[in-house]
Amino acid sequence: MAKKVLDALVAKHGAAIVKTEQIHGDEVAWVKREALVAVATWLRDDAAMAFDYPVFVTAIDRLDWKPLNRPPSEAWTEGQPRFEVCVQLRSSKHKHRIRLKVALAENDAKLPSLTPLWAGFNWQERETFDMYGIKFEGHPDLRRIYMYEEFVGHPLRKDYPKDKRQPLVRRPDLA
């Protein structure tokens, strides 16, 4: 059932798909950024796909990625795309799921917003922007959502220290 989705996706949008994989039963398709909206629109509107349900948007920062017991080639090195934006979709009709992934370089961390297609991604994309600093172009209202406006940096990036303090009210005793 589920493998069919990836096969159909590659058959229809082969040029837009970098690779597909299955990890622990989850179907993942790596999509080129330029083609994301076209692929997503097709996934939503095609009758055999019918991904009508937005599940989540998040990102992975690969800066510290050095997996244990794996060949060193799998570790992240300078020059590889640093961020992966993950978009999880679900079909209420066919009950299948897919995760789209877009790789983004650190100095070019932006991709088209999917909020026009699924309204539920509105806050999710704001959260990803807030936490990782990834810009969603065409988002109606891309503001910080958890942190306050004056906050500097993006807390879930791996180079943001866990114990860094940024009190909104100046507290010399905490500095």
Added chain:
Amino acid sequence: MPDLKTLVLGRKDAQDLDTETELPHELMTVNMGPSHPAMHGTVRIVLTVDGEKVVKGDVQPGYLHRCFEKESEYATYTQIFPYTDRLNYVSPMINNVGYAMAVEKLLGLTGKLPRRAEYIRVIVSEVSRVTDHLTCVGASAMELGAFGPFLFFLKAREWLYGLLEKVSGARLTHSYVRVGGVNKDLPDGWTGELALTLEQIDGVIVEVEGLLNGNRIFRDRMAGIGKMTREDAIRWGQTGPIARACGVDYDVRRDHPYSVYPEFEFDVPVGTTGDCFDRYLVRVEEIKQSIRILRQAIAKIPDGPIMVDDPRVALPPKHEAYNTIEAMIRHFKHIVDGIKVPAGEGYSFVEGGNGELGFFVVADGTGRPYKCYCRSPSFVHLSTSETLITGHFIADVVPIFGMINMIGGECDK
């Protein structure tokens, strides 16, 4: 786009009034929250109102942000359980189970747990679901002035908290589930106590339904308020009681079965109008269905181990840890280094009190997750509230928020 005043009032200043009889009125900004008795948890809404009508509501969560995801990246897999307790603090057991299942997925343990452990997980999850719905319905009724149902439901919730305390040792933040099973077995005679409590709760539900279902004030304040269509609910990614009240027939327990849920018989209530009153009805019916599952689980719970027999995740038995060096070292490595989860990623989801509660865990082979994302239903549901409250009276914001059941800890993570 014209400015908000021109858009709503059709004029910019009092001088532009069409007729002399029309009274001049201006838009006003009202701050609701962040600390307001009717806001569950802490959320701030900047309301732009035209008289009593809400024209625009800017909902701003984040006042309870405790960096769940950042903290998780620095904690071992077992140390994250207390953090998950504090997500949806009204039904912590379901968070525990959801998170444990995500890690088990990465370890390849899904479906390999002892049956008794799965049954215990289902029982504590369903008890938690009942406490979640009791709190939501009770608190919402109280906010509309019905204090009696609130006290009745909180009394019933306290019985269940007492039972969960007997199981886990803590009234609210249980940290009871472990990767690969549960922390300890049910105390002797516990299922019998649960069965008696369920009978008492049946009585409480009859009482409260008698007080609320035909109550003129309650119905007037709930029916037709905060309506959402089925299509909107899907487009907005709604799950749980809110989606079901809109007619979306989706329940993770039935549609993507996990644990031992396929062995139980239960119905999924689905509403028709998608307003606050339907959300209330769906929640009350779900309490009854949870009780039905609990009764079947009590009757069928098997004996056996409560932890998977896998040295990667299970602590050695205490008498071995105290008496043999191998077990002592294993215990030490387990606590200090954490469970070693092979590199990979997985998204696992359960039916939480509010809807699809998912954990997306990325592991890099060490004892700490590389990333632990929580798909919190409250956050997704709250994002619709801006649309839902627009056009309603300020007073209607309260039942809409009550029935969205936004839990600050889960929404703000």
